[in-house]
Amino acid sequence: MEVDLIAAGKRIREIRNHHKYSMARFSKLVGNSSASTVNNWEKGNNLPNQDRLxxxxxxGNTTIDWIRYGEFEDYVARLLIEANLRKKLDKKQFQQLIQTLKKQKITYSQDLKILTVANELFPDLFETNYKAIFSEESDSLISEDSTTYRIEQNDRYRNDFLPRIEELLHDSSQKEINATVLFRTFDMLKRTESNKHFPAIPQIFTILSDIVTNDVSYRNKPTSKVVDYAELTKNNHKGKQLSENTVKKKYAQAKKDLADLLDDFYSEYNDK
Structure with missing residues (x-):
């Protein structure tokens, strides 16, 4: 779950006000910073770094997670709202969920595990089953440096996507080609996202990757509305080579599947 910077700022202000510190005094206690830095925290412009948190x-005689997300019960409640349950848990059900999570030592930032436990306890309230391969949780935090784009405050971007982009555009020997492909892909996604067949794009890329790499490791489909992006970005996508006869059959089927998908994708434009 993303950090609500405004709410986190209020909790930081609450800690400062409890000790009756000025912003200047407070800034010296938590690090070699300034009153304006503390002011930015409290306004919700950014979060302190790990050391200052x-x-x-x-x-504050509390935890970093509390500063970031507030009370654990409130964190779980917000997560359930985002899960679009068929029906809200009543008070008794919610307390049962919280007790089960604490018993299993499941806490903040373990969203998929929280939803899985809730789904196991109350399956009738969920529209989908939450079953996922759990990845190690990241402790990285939003930088206290000023940000230019809102996405820079997104943990998923910072922890999952940015390292992959860094690898493609810095570490790779084909960085110029990769940059060209990425920009063209971004442009294509932006221009087509209003198309009603836009959700078919991942399947199109899957078929293309299978044909180009002769690799079958991308066939696993998410079983949950919540996608574990950290798992998807791991460097373990290598599958197994297919026999020549299988490749020919697979190519013919993939060609047909791809043609059908593209026909659907462009149908609304062809009818105009």
Whole structure:
């Protein structure tokens, strides 16, 4: 779940006001910063870095997770709202869920595990089953540096997508080609996202990757509305080579599937 910077800022202000510190004094206690830095935290412009969050947690006799997300019960409640349940859990059900999570030592940022436990306890309330391969949780935090784009405050972007882009555009020996492909892909996605067949694009890329790489490792489809992006970005996509006869049959089928998908994708434009 993304951090609500405004709410986090209010909790930081609550810690400062509890000790009756000025912003200047407070900034010195949590690190070599300034009153304007503290002001940015409290306004919700950004979050302190890991070291300063640890000091804030000590001053507030609390945890970093509380500063970021608030009470755990509130965190779970917001997550359930995002899950679009058929029906809201009643008070008794919600307390049963919280007790089960604490018993299993499931806490903040383990969203998929929380939803899986809730789904197991109350399956009739969910539109889909939450079953996922759990990846290790990241402890990285939003930088306290000023950001130019809103996406820079997104943990998923910082932890999952940015490292992959860095690898393609910096570490690769084909960085110029990769940059060209990425920009063309971004442009295509932007121009086509209003198309009603836009959800078919991942399937189109899957077929193309199978044909180009003769690789069968991309066939696993998500079983949940919540996608584990950290799992998708791991460097473990290599599958197995197919026999020549199988490749020919697979290519013929893939060609037909791709043609059908593209026909559907462009149908609304062809009819105009």
């Amino acid at each position: 640890e000091k804030l947690a000590i001053l």
